[in-house]
Amino acid sequence: MGDRGGPYTLGQLAQALGAVLEGDSELVIRGVAPLETAGPDQLSFVTHPKSLPLAASSRAGALLVGAEVKDLxxxxxxxxxxxxxxxxxLKLFHPAPPFSAGIHPSALVASDSRIHPNASVGAFAVIQPRAVVGPRARIFPMVYVGExxxxxxxxxxxxNVVIREGVRIGRRVIIHAGAVLGSDGxxxxxxGSAHQKIPQVGGVVIEDDVEIGANVTIDRATLGDTVVRRGTKIDNLVQVxxxxxxxxxxxxxxxSGISGSCRVGTGAxxxxxxxxADHVTIGDGVMLGAQSGVPGDIRAAGQYLGTPARPVAEARRIYAAMPRLPDLLKKVRxxxxxxxxxxxxxxxxSTGSGEADAD
Known part of the structure; x- marks a missing residue:
């Protein structure tokens, strides 16, 4: 995507960002780019210490850094x-595209739905009866909005998002392409002879300022609601x-996959x-490392890792010991x-079981 904002001088950028400038305030910056590809008229950034060696060799015209960074x-x-x-x-150089309200002629909109005059409905979208679309909401092409x-x-x-009947979505929510909200749980x-389907007659509630990634699936409740509370961010390919x-x-x-009737706490x-696993409670402030498996409740805030998930220090000791297990087994034998x-x-x-001799 090309730069749509700017150019700006470094002095203007420092003022806009509330940053302290070290260098030529009149230097013109025309865009933002990664350290590897930035040129003399672009600004790059260092947000992690691992990037410092690359920053030192970057051709960027200027760098955005923290107060603690030295030797650049x-x-x-x-x-x-x-x-x-x-x-x-990024918002300065890539401002949001202008909002254009209205309903595309190819959209199929039920007569008793309520589309705010300042909302936007794209081509071939389907809006079913009694649906409500609020002011300045944007419905992109091929979206299905249920009754x-x-x-x-x-x-x-x-x-290509599907929002099935009865789903309620708050303000400033972002739902990325391919997500499905409100499918049957x-x-x-x-x-004794067959699996009988339990009717899934509940709903889904997405509160304000939630972001839902591409191809996420959030199932409706059996009764009541499946709820994603305010400010939560869900990455791509997640099952709720x-x-x-x-x-x-x-x-x-x-x-990630969150099984039925789980509770995930604030800031987790x-x-x-x-x-x-189903019916598990994850407490406020719990952090689960990648590929953790959680069969039971974890209520105390902290970092956990592994399957089954354990406090991270314990899990690391276990992982460190695992490569030594074959040699330890030989020594035990x-x-x-x-x-x-x-x-x-x-x-x-002899009173030993001899189990260590088994292959």
């Missing part, structure tokens, strides 16, 4: 929070099962490919043989 050549923009400053910087769905103001629903009862409740400002990273973080030999010499009946 000027020009520099020093910010108290480089990541926060980077957000503002009675509510979409709050300034929310964005990208192409995976509920069956075995009657029926009757789950995710607390405020949680993070759920790609390919689920790393990539985390799996949580050797010790057991020596014990049996000693017992035989002393005429003592």
């Amino acid at each position: 050549r000027a020009p520099l923009l020093r910010a108290a929070s480089p990541q926060t400053a980077l957000i503002a910087l 009675g769905v509510e979409i709050g103001e300034e929310s964005t629903v990208y192409a 995976f509920g069956y009862a075995f009657d 099962a029926h009757n789950v409740e995710i607390g405020q400002h949680a993070i759920v990273v790609a390919q 973080v689920l790393g990539g490919q985390v799996g949580i 050797a010790l057991e043989r020596r014990v049996r030999e000693l017992e035989a010499r002393l005429g003592i009946e």
Whole structure:
């Protein structure tokens, strides 16, 4: 994507970002680029210490860095929070495209739906009866909005999203392409001969300022609601099962799966490919490392890792020991043989199980 904002001088950028400038205030910056590809008229950034060697050799005209960064050549923009400053910087050079309200002629919109005059509905979108689309909401092409769905103001629903009947979406929610909200929960009862489907008659509630990644699936509740609370961010390819409740400002990273009736606390973080068994509670502030498996409740805030998930220090000790297990097993076998030999010499009946000798 090309730069749409700017150019700006470094002095203007320093003022806009609340940053301290070290270098030529009149240097013109025309865009933002990664350290590897930035040129003399572009600004790049350092948000992690691992990037410092690359920053030292970058051809960028200027660098956005934290106050603690040393030994980098000027020009520099020093910010108290480089990541926060980077957000503002990207918005300056890549402003949001102009909003255009209206309903595309090819969209299929039920006569008793309510589309705010300042909302936008794209080509071939389908809006079913009694659906409500709020002011400045954007419905991209090929979106399906089911009966009675509510979409709050300034929310964005990208192409090919499916929002089934009765789903309620708050304000400033972002739903990326291919997501499905409100599909049936995976509920069956075995009657001795077949799996009988349990009717899934509940709903889904997405509160304000939630972001939902591409191809996420959030199932409707059996009864009541599946709920994603305010400010939570869900990465691509995540499965949220029926009757789950995710607390405020949680993070759920790609390919994670949250089974039915789980509770995920405020500020919890689920790393990539985390799996949580049904009816499990994850407490406020719990952080689960990538590929953690959680069969039972974890209520105390802290970092956890592994399958089954354990406190991270314990899990790391286990992982560190695992490569040594074959050698340890050989040593145990050797010790057991020596014990049996000693017992035989002393005429003592062996009490060992001999299990370590099994292959």
